Amino acid sequence: MIIKQFKLIYFRIPIIIKLLITIVFLMCFFGTVIHFIEPTQFPTIFEGIWWAFVTAATVGFGDYVPLTTSGKLIGILLILTGGGLIGFYVSSIASGTIKREQDIEHGRLAFKGTGHLILVGWNERTRQLIKIVLEKNPNEKIVLIDRTLRHISFSEYPIHFINGDATEDAILTKANIRQAERVLLTADLIKNERQADTYTILATVAIRGNNENIPIIAEILSKSQIENALRAGATTIIRSNDFMSALFYHELTHSLAVTPFEDILHILSKQQFSHFPVAPEFVDKQFAEVSHHLIKGDHLLIGIIREKKYNIHPPPDLLLEHGDILVTLVRL
Template sequence: MNLESFKHIFYRMPVVVRLLLAVCVLMLFFGTIIHLIEPQEFPTVFDGVWWAFVTGATVGYGDYIPLTIIGRVVGILMILSGGGMLTFYITTLAAKTINHESDLSEGKVSFNGKNHIVIVGWNERTRQLVEMIADKDANQEVVLIDRTLSELPYRHYPVHYIHGDPSEDAVLVQANIEEAESVMISSDITIKERKADIDTILTTVAVRGNNQDIPINAEILTISQVENAIRAGADTVIGSNDFMSTLFYHELFHKKYTRPFETVLNLLNEQQFSHIKTPEELEGSSFREGVDFFLDNHELLLGIIRDGNWMMNPSQEIILDNDDTLIILSAW
């Protein structure tokens, strides 16, 4: 390797790595020199290198010391050069650590993990979602993409923050979207609903373009944009306005002594819905028999999806077909 090739490789290395290599070479040099000058006091090259490191770090154990004038001159030169470089390396390493934490908080560091959840948009809804994920599974990695936050303290929230526009490929690459497990796109409620839906659809297109197989959950505020979100590649479209309107309706007209909102909230916190095809042993059975079948597994059969029609709590005499999709409620 010629000098130019070495310079090309060396100066492309991170500054901390370059400093560490320089310190090691310098300490090896002085350790070898002192061994050659005073072989009785420094029997091996390693003894000389040990002396160079502890002296340069100003630790000075005193187990090895040069006795001759030439040896002490070498020690002075080592302290003036190697000692300063070793101190500079330690301070640079500390500064790099602090800068890395700052870059994490400011969303400048790319995510290199796998099987993570990507959440787009930071608001009270997604903040609570992050807390719920952390409570359910503390090992689940979450990556947040947002363009409105100037920083998000890494030690305060269990997420890897990426600052930028989620509809841009470079930002999605930073979030390692190709290795992600799923994506949740939250609407920006600080802007007009139609504009927020357009941004959500653009982000959906960008995500689908970078990962053809990833499940995309998109929040849409206006009914007219639901089909566009599906065309863009969203697997699940969440109409938050529709959901809240339905809850409001139940709160206004519910039966006496019932509490619909709190009931739904606690249900979703403790239980999860599953859609499964009719098991072979239930084909031709009644809905009532299906309820008993799933109760034995501590699950609750709620309804049937047949030919695109949802039948919640249908007649107990209805017969289950092999093409039916059963709606099951079970614990997390």
């Protein structure tokens, strides 16, 4: 029974550890044998073991050498067995290191950290977001899940990549979804809008099923799918199509701006959006009055969220109500 349990434990040990155990056992065996065969040349078992390691590793210091025929035969057996094992052990470590690097690049390794951001979908928006996040906080831990990307260079993008489908529990487990801080789902613009939104909603359902409290930011392309995304468990909905349509309308109906819009976005990237509930003293106060009060604390009030709907740049005389969420820009 004991032997059977030992075998089960041994076969579960990684191959590198097995090799190391085998090498140590063989070196101790040959070191003990050479001590008893030539006690004068090898006065202690430790000297015998030292000779065994030096000989098997082909270092050959020459401080201990067998003199008798029996001792030399032991040396030959040691070189044929121990030398090969040590060479295989070193090559296994090297190949294991290379394989690990390849697994990281190809998204096959699970993420073991906590308090991280999970981004779903690899595209230009995600690439720029990673750049901005790491510029603001180089220590931020980011996990990227994508099913189309085959590999990513860690030296170019210092993130943890997982290749797979975010609708599958196994992939979310590899991303350590239970201990993540928040999730951002970006729409797949290669697919049509309905297919992209369907995938986003399915991924939201899977994420919410694995972590019922995590904030989920979902990009939805079709207005008709917003309610479905909210029912699936999305915390925040980003309607990128609406924003781009408004931007196109602005450019079509206004004269050409001196400053390119990209520069305006760059300026906004140096600000931080902040959401917080309206304070009791601001309830029943006008939007303009509250805005004047908040700007003294470096908060630029740009709108409110009421009943899960954004109201950006509302009328100055709009009265704030209990339960409103104030949306501000804060200088970094």
